[in-house]
Amino acid sequence: MIQLKNISKHFGKLKALDGVTTICEKSECIALIGPNGCGKTTLIKTILGMVVPDSGSITFNGENILKHWQYRDQIGYMPQMGRYPDNMTIGQVLGMMKDIRGKSEGLDEDLIKAFSVQNLLNKRMGTLSGGTIQKVSAALAFLFNPSVLILDEPTAGLDPVASELFKEKILAEKDKGKLVLITSHILSDLDDLVTRIIYMQEGKLVFHKSIEELRQDTGEERLVKSIAQVMISNYE
Numbered sequence: 001m002i003q004l005k006n007i008s009k010h011f012g013k014l015k016a017l018d019g020v021t022t023i024c025e026k027s028e029c030i031a032l033i034g035p036n037g038c039g040k041t042t043l044i045k046t047i048l049g050m051v052v053p054d055s056g057s058i059t060f061n062g063e064n065i066l067k068h069w070q071y072r073d074q075i076g077y078m079p080q081m082g083r084y085p086d087n088m089t090i091g092q093v094l095g096m097m098k099d100i101r102g103k104s105e106g107l108d109e110d111l112i113k114a115f116s117v118q119n120l121l122n123k124r125m126g127t128l129s130g131g132t133i134q135k136v137s138a139a140l141a142f143l144f145n146p147s148v149l150i151l152d153e154p155t156a157g158l159d160p161v162a163s164e165l166f167k168e169k170i171l172a173e174k175d176k177g178k179l180v181l182i183t184s185h186i187l188s189d190l191d192d193l194v195t196r197i198i199y200m201q202e203g204k205l206v207f208h209k210s211i212e213e214l215r216q217d218t219g220e221e222r223l224v225k226s227i228a229q230v231m232i233s234n235y236e
Contacts, residue, residue: 005059
């Protein structure tokens with residue numbers, strides 16, 4: 001579905017991505033993991049078309065994204081920190097996004113209902129807590145029924161009930177055949193979600209393997225312990 005070939009990117013002297021090559025297929029929930037500064041955010045931004053790589057190519061369903069920007073309509077993106085106009089209400093933000101997308105039918109409003117966002121439509125964005133802003137960002141990412149979901153630290157700031165509801169929704173969308181990419185430092189949240197792991201370090205893709213392969217390689221059942229073992233071995 002998404003294929004990356006030898007993606008490299010420099011920011012001045014910093015090499016943010018160094019020859020990253022991998023394939024992400026549908027019906028997978030893939031965790032993008034690595035220490036701070038390893039290149040995760042830059043990689044996400046290249047997939048979204050927000051950063052143009054210095055070399056390499058990215059294809060979406062077999063088409064180079066540099067020449068087919070329409071692929072973005074098939075991606076739902078939830079940023080780590082959503083930023084919205086303070087003076088707009090939740091209802092106005094939702095309406096604005098529907099106008100921009102030109103879509104008002106066949107919407108996925110499951111999270112709007114699960115998070116009771118419909119009861120907060122008159123609340124201005126500048127008055128919302130961080131957790132409520134996260135709920136709005138999550139609802140927007142899923143709203144237009146995208147075939148790919150890219151979620152950056154999705155459960156950060158959510159209360160335990162909202163976090164569980166969100167994880168159930170992620171699993172349901174994966175089971176429908178969608179590709180879900182997640183970055184998170186809260187590895188305990190990923191144990192029941194992910195099917196594959198992409199581990200990055202210093203701009204390089206160290207490995208991309210199934211969760212079962214990782215557990216066999218490390219002898220650990222819990223993801224947090226498996227990744228800790230990988231990080232320790234890479235620093236030795």
